[in-house]
Amino acid sequence: xxxxxxxRIYVAGHRGLVGSAIWRELQRRGFAGLIGRTRAELDxxxxxxxxxxxxxxxxxxxxxxxxxxxxxxxxxxxxxxxxFQNLQIQNNLIDGxxxxxVRKLLFLGSSCIYPRLALQxxxxxxxxxxxxxxxxxxxxxxxxxxxxxxxxxxRQYGCDFISAMPTNMYGPNDNYDLQGSHVLPALIRKFxxxxxxxxxxxxxxxxxxxxxxxxxxxxxxRACVFLLENYSEEQFINVGxxxxxxxxxxxxxxxxxxxxxxxxxxxxxxxxxxxxxLMDSSRLLALGWRPQVGLEAxxxxxYEDFLKRFG
Numbered sequence: 359x360x361x362x363x364x365x366r367i368y369v370a371g372h373r374g375l376v377g378s379a380i381w382r383e384l385q386r387r388g389f390a391g392l393i394g395r396t397r398a399e400l401d402x403x404x405x406x407x408x409x410x411x412x413x414x415x416x417x418x419x420x421x422x423x424x425x426x427x428x429x430x431x432x433x434x435x436x437x438x439x440x441x442f443q444n445l446q447i448q449n450n451l452i453d454g455x456x457x458x459x460v461r462k463l464l465f466l467g468s469s470c471i472y473p474r475l476a477l478q479x480x481x482x483x484x485x486x487x488x489x490x491x492x493x494x495x496x497x498x499x500x501x502x503x504x505x506x507x508x509x510x511x512x513r514q515y516g517c518d519f520i521s522a523m524p525t526n527m528y529g530p531n532d533n534y535d536l537q538g539s540h541v542l543p544a545l546i547r548k549f550x551x552x553x554x555x556x557x558x559x560x561x562x563x564x565x566x567x568x569x570x571x572x573x574x575x576x577x578x579x580r581a582c583v584f585l586l587e588n589y590s591e592e593q594f595i596n597v598g599x600x601x602x603x604x605x606x607x608x609x610x611x612x613x614x615x616x617x618x619x620x621x622x623x624x625x626x627x628x629x630x631x632x633x634x635x636l637m638d639s640s641r642l643l644a645l646g647w648r649p650q651v652g653l654e655a656x657x658x659x660x661y662e663d664f665l666k667r668f669g
Contacts, residue, residue: 529575566606
């Protein structure tokens with residue numbers, strides 16, 4: 359399905375890491391009818407406001423990249439907010455899209471939906487086959503509900519609502535707050551500040567042993583536009599790079615890119631999170647999509663973005 363270049367496409371969360379990448383990709387491809395609202399312009403927690411927005415803006419396509427997100431510490435300290443706010447945002451956007459007659463909606467979830475000890479690499483069929491990782495279960499439950507809501511709306515109302523599950527994301531417009539960010543941007547900031555202050559060491563959480571998969575945000579954006587035009591199934595679809603790295607290796611890569619000359623200290627009293635999280639993206643790869651940005655090249659681009667914003 360080719361989307362007309364003048365189609366009205368609403369990107370919810372267009373200022374964030376993922377949403378801004380999708381916005382850039384749509385612009386790059388010549389889409390002229392993009393719709394974005396800041397949090398000040400539209401409170402996605404307000405169902406009445408969301409319905410009024412749909413009635414006024416009349417989007418034909420919706421990409422739900424809006425969410426309350428954060429790392430292990432943020433999820434552990436604010437479980438109620440992560441559950442309630444994400445449920446509220448996606449409920450308002452998905453049901454509002456149905457009521458407004460939106461042609462197609464893409465809901466974006468997270469790899470944390472899978473069981474803590476899921477077989478690796480994680481296939482879409484592994485959803486709900488075991489207990490979740492306790493440190494991010496609240497966020498995961500909300501995202502699972504979003505997947506199921508899209509599936510239910512397809513079955514009951516015939517809505518062309520699809521879901522994609524990205525792996526760990528990073529890139530321009532990331533969140534670098536040490537209290538609320540994910541591991542990669544947090545490490546960029548830690549090493550940058552240590553370099554700037556000539557600190558002898560940088561302390562990192564856990565053992566460094568867990569394995570993680572990372573995908574540069576522009577690669578995800580290309581996948582999202584690809585799925586809008588080429589995918590229409592009830593089953594959600596994984597979006598990953600297909601390669602994994604230990605947190606220790608990631609840390610060494612970021613240290614090298616930033617240029618920090620000190621030592622790394624591992625605080626093993628802090629949690630590691632899931633021991634391994636590798637997505638099986640074979641269904642998407644079979645459709646013809648491929649990632650283009652390797653980890654070290656992506657970290658360099660992310661650090662350039664950090665320097666522009668905070669350097």
